Amino acid sequence: MTETRPAGRGGAASEAAPVRILLLEDSDLDAELVAEFVARIGLPHAIERVMTREGFRAAAASRCHDLILADYVLPTFDGLSALAVAREHCPGIPFVFVSGTLGEDVAVEALKGGATDYVVKQRLDRLPRTIVRALAEARARAERETADQALRALNETLETRIEERTRELAEANTELRRQVAERERVEVALRQAQRLEAVGQLTSGVAHDFNNLLTVISGNIGFLERTVTDATGRRRLDMMRSAAERGARLTAQLLAFSRRQRLDPKPVDLNETVASMRDLLQSSMGGAVRIETVHQRDLWPAMVDPTQIELVILNLAINARDAMEVGGALTIETANVGLGSPRTPEEPQAGEYVMVSVNDTGTGIPPAVLERVFEPFFTTKEVGRGSGLGLAQVYGFAKQSGGGVRIDTQMGQGTSVRVYLPRASAAALGAGLAARADCPVSQQADGHPVVLVVDDDSAVREITATLLAELGYAVREAGSGHAALAALDRDPEIDLMVVDFAMPGMNGAEVAHEARRRRPALPILFVTGYADTAALMQTGQAGADRIVQKPFQDGELGRKVKAALRSGQRPAGPRLVSSREAGS
Incomplete structure (x- = not known):
């Protein structure tokens, strides 16, 4: 039987959930009395009465x-027995004895057995307070148990959460370190690139001015050689010419580093290049160094100047020889490679490249030296054994060719220098075949063609004019671009213009552009200490057959003037041909 009695105080208490009470009582009268006193707790309640063991x-x-x-x-x-059943099935529910025969000894035993309290039926007025206290203690006990459970759960998961958080912090710290390291690497690479660029601009200007001086020196040596007949004088002139040629080689290396040398790129099989150089390399290395070559089959053609790449390989081989003890090994390897993003400013951009590497078993390069190996004039060799321009020339050549360089080294193990060169395109391969099919133009008929020499340096201009006059040409001179254009306007008989590229006011490319507007068919030859290929291409006459390097070497000026005049009214296109083809 279930009986529910509302509290007599109403208000908020009447809205609370009723207190559910289980009453074990066999007497109807006593049950009514207990219910009356329970009502005095002032809380909504519901009493369920049972009388038997099974019901309880x-x-x-x-x-x-x-x-x-x-x-x-x-x-x-x-x-x-009822207390034992309650402890078995619902140990957390408060258990209060309400009895008329409960003695002190029995009460103590009941409390030890787990009873919450006891009230004798003769003092039922104590029942409401006992019920309220028992409910409060049960609620407090339940809250403690809930808190204890939450604490236990927290403790059980705390270690896991700490491990997870520690791992997250470690990952974040690793990522931060990676970002800091990457930033430092990029900053170092940027500073290195800026330093090399600044040095390159300086060296290119110095090399150009030095080439002008060498042009005057070499030209006048050539003139004096025709008049000096005694052995002592000729020996001194030979020494002077040898020094001038050495200076020209140094300036060529400077121009290579600054990426302003004149290049004649064409499709090249590097396997054939390396194979053809074996005898030269062996003689340069000496008998104590073992030379090995590793050629990749189906090697892509490289778009590169064939003469310059030979010099690069020879230069690297000599450096390797100097780094090895007697009995070392030199390995030259070729390969097709695909590269990702560069890690250093010396490496090329991502793409496909043809690689040639020179590997030695030498002493290796210390880190402090490795940071500066590409700087011009930096060398660890004793005085007289090196100019410090070797690797600078390799770097400049590779970059100007559209590739790059990478050095891998281990102290005491050896060094590998990899030169990456651009892969020749299908269009370049087709152009190379067409160039080889070209036939030389027949030589111009005898006469005295008129050549206009344009150079702001009077000494260089005099050397150039004298050389051309001795070759039988009628020579006109102009000291600036504006003077050259005025001479063209005045003299329609000018057959060829030889113009210096680097001049104040109007440079050679600008002069050529204006000259072509006036005389579209006029052949133009550039004389320069370095060639800005992009600017020259705008004139439509950027071929190697239309560029003469200062100082003049081995009759190159005469050969190219003759070839330009031989072209007649046919303007030269931008096709790049080799110096050997131009001089043939």
Whole structure:
């Protein structure tokens, strides 16, 4: 039987969930009395009354009550047995004895057995306070248990969460370190690139001015050689010419580093290049160094100046020889490679390249030296054994060709220098075949063609004019671009213009552009200490057959003037041909 009695105080209390009470009582009168006193707790409540062992066990097992009130003496059931059932099925529910025969000894035993409290039926006025206290203690106990459970759960997951957080922090720290390292690497690479660029601009200007001086020196040596007949004088002139040629080689290396040398790129099979150089390399290395070559089959053609790449390989081989003890090994390898983003400013951009590497078994390069190996004039060799321009020339050549360089080294193990060169395109391969099919133009008929020499340096201009005059040409001179254009306007008989590229006011490319507007068919030859290929291409006459390098070497000026005049009214296109073809 279930009985519900609302509290007599109304208000908020009447809206609360009723206190669910399980009453174990066989006497109807006593049950009514207990209910009357329970009503005085001032809370909504519901009383479920049971009288038998089976009924009590079933009710206790349901665990749907907030409080148990139990008589101690029952016809077939006693209070201690009821307490045992309650402790078994619902140990957290407060258990209060309400009995008229509960002695002190029995009460103590009941409390030891787990009872919350006891009230004798003669003092039922104590029942409301006992119920309220028992409910409060049960609620507090439940809250403590909930808190303890939460704390245990927290403790159980704390270690896991700490590990997870530690891992997250470690990953974040690793990523931060990676970003800092990457930033430092990029900053170092940027500073290195800026330093090399600044040095390159300086060296290119110095090399150009030095080439002008060498042009005057070499030209006048040539003139003097025709008049000096005694052996001592000729020996001194030979020494002077040898020094001038050495100076020209140094300036060529400077121009290579600054990426302003004149290049004649064409499709080249590097396997053939390396194979053809083997005898030269062996003689340069000496018998104590073992030379090995590793050629990749189906090697892509490289778009590169064939003469310059030979010099690069020879230069690297000599450097390797100097780094090895007697009995070392030199390995030259070729390969097709695909590169990702560069890690250093010396490496090329991502793409496909043809690689030639020179590997030695030498002493290796210390880190402090490795940072500066591409700087011009930096060398660790003793005085007289090197100019410090070797690797600078390799770097400049590779970069100007559209590739790059990478050095891998280990102290005491050796060094590998990889030169990456651009892969020749299908169009370049087709152009190379067409160039080889070209036939030389027949030589111009005898006469005295008029050549206009344009150079702001009067000494260089005099050398150029004298050389051309000795070759039988009628020479006109102009000291600036504006003077050259005025001479063209005045003299329609000019057959060829030889113009210096680097001049104040109007440079050679600008002069050529204006000259072509006036005389579209006029052949133009550039004389320069370095060639800005992009600017010259705008004139439509950027071929190697239309560029003469200062100082003049081995009759190159005469050969190219003759070839330009031989072209007649046919303007030269931008096709690049080799110096050997131009001089043939």
